[in-house]
Amino acid sequence: MSTMAAPAPLLGRTSRKDRAFGVFSLVSGVAMGLGLSRGGGTATFSFDVINAADVPEVSVPVTATVLLLGLVAAGIGALQAARGTDGHELRYLGSSVTLLLVAFLTWAAADTTLFVVSLLSTAIKAATPIALGALAGVIGEKAGVINIAIEGQLLVGAFAAAIVSGLAGPWVGLGSAMLAALFIGMILAVFSIRYRADQIIVGVVLVVLGSGLTGFLVGQLPTSLNSSKRFGTVNVPVVSDIPVLGPLLFRQTIIIYMMFAAVVFTAWLLYQTRWGLRVRAVGEQPKAADTVGVNVNRMRYQAVAVGALLAGIGGAYYTLDSSNQFSRDMTAGTGFIALAAVLVGRHHPVGALGAALVFGLADAMATSLGIIGVNIDSNLLATAPYVATILVVAGVVGRTRVPAAGGQPYTKE
Secondary structure (H helix, E strand, O other): OOOOOOOOOHHHHOOHHHHHHHHHHHHHHHHHHHHHHHOOOEEEEEOOOOOOOOOOOEEEEHHHHHHHHHHHHHHHHHHHHHHOOOOOHHHHHHHHHHHHHHHHHHHHOEOOEEEHHHHHHHHHHHHHHHHHHHHHHHHHHHOOOOOOOHHHHHHHHHHHHHHHHHHHOHHHHHHHHHHHHHHHHHHHHHHHHHOOOOHHHHHHHHHHHHHHHHHHHHHHOOHHHOOOOOOOEEEOOOHHHOOOHHHHHOEEEHHHHHHHHHHHHHHHHHHOOHHHHHHHHHHHOHHHHHHOOOOHHHHHHHHHHHHHHHHHHHHHHHHHHHOOOOOOOOOOOHHHHHHHHHHHOOOOHHHHHHHHHHHHHHHHHHHHHHHHOOOOOHHHHHOHHHHHHHHHHHHHOOOOOOOOOOOOOOOOO
C-alpha cells in the first residue's frame, strides 16, 4: 500500500532572510498603520512644479490612507515570511518599502501640500552622482576589479571641475574632472593589476588620499579660484511642457542628461559589443579568456579607465550643477552609497540606476520634509539616505551574484 509524503510546511520553503525581512515588513506595516494614522487631517499632493494649475491636486484623508497602506505592507511581509520570495526578493522589498514610504509621506503632509514633482526632481539630482559612481563600479567589477576608490574619484573630480571651470568654463571643467578621476583610477589599476595589491586596501587608501589632497589644496588656494561656472538648465523643446514628466526629465542640466545617457551607453557597451563581452569574460574566467587571445590585464586597465571617466562626471556634478564652489569632503560618502547601488542593482547599469534613484529619493525626502516643517529633528532626517542604504543592502546581500574573478589579480602562466 503506497503512502503519500506529507507536504512540507510553508515556512520550510523560506530562507531565514525571507522570514526575517517578511517579519520586519509585517511589524513595520502594522506599527506605521496604527501609529501614524492617529493624527487625522488631510494630505494634499501637488503634481505641478509650483501649483496645481496644470495637474489637479490629490487630497486624501490621512488616517484611512496611512492605515490602509500600512496594513497592505504588513500583508506583503506576512506573505514573504510564509512563502518566501522565489528569487524575487527585490519585488517584495520594493513593494513594502514603497507602500511604507507613501504612508509616511501622507502622514508628513497632513494639513499641508507636498509638491511631488519637486520631490522627485530633487531625487533625480541626488541620484546623479550615485548613478555615475555606480556605473564606474559596475564596469570595474565586470572586469574583475573592485573599485572601492569611487569616493576619491568623485572628490578629485569635483575639485578639478570647480577650479578649472572658474578659469576656462564649465566644459573644460568637466573634462578636467574626468581626467582627475582617471588619475585616481589608474593608480588603482596599476597597484591592483600590475603589482597585484589587495584591491580593497588600495581603494580605501585612495579615498583617504583624495579627501586629504583636495582638503589641503582647497585650503591653500585663494578663495577667488574656488568659484566654478555652472551649467544652466536646458529645456528640451515640446517635451519639456508635458505635465509631470516634462519638469522631471526634460528640464535638467547637461550633467543629468549625461547621466541617463551614460546608463544607456554602459548597458550597450557591456552587453552589445565585443569589448563588453571581453570585459565580462576576464571578470568571470580570465584564464579561459587568455587562452583565446584576450589580454586580460589590458582589458582590466581599460575597464577601470572607462569607469573612472564616468565617476569624474559624477564628481563634476557637485561643482558644476549642485554648488558653485568646492568644500572639503562635499561628496559625504556618495561613493560608498554608489558601491551599495552596484550590489543592489545586481551589477547591471539599469539596476544600478534604479538603486541610485531609491537612495536619491531618501535624500530628497530629508530635504522636502524639512521644508514642509515635519516634526522630526533635522539631524535625524539627514541620516535617511544612509539608513535606506543599510536596509536595502541587507535585503539583497547574499542574493546577488558577483563576477567569479572579482578582486582576484591575474598572472599569465
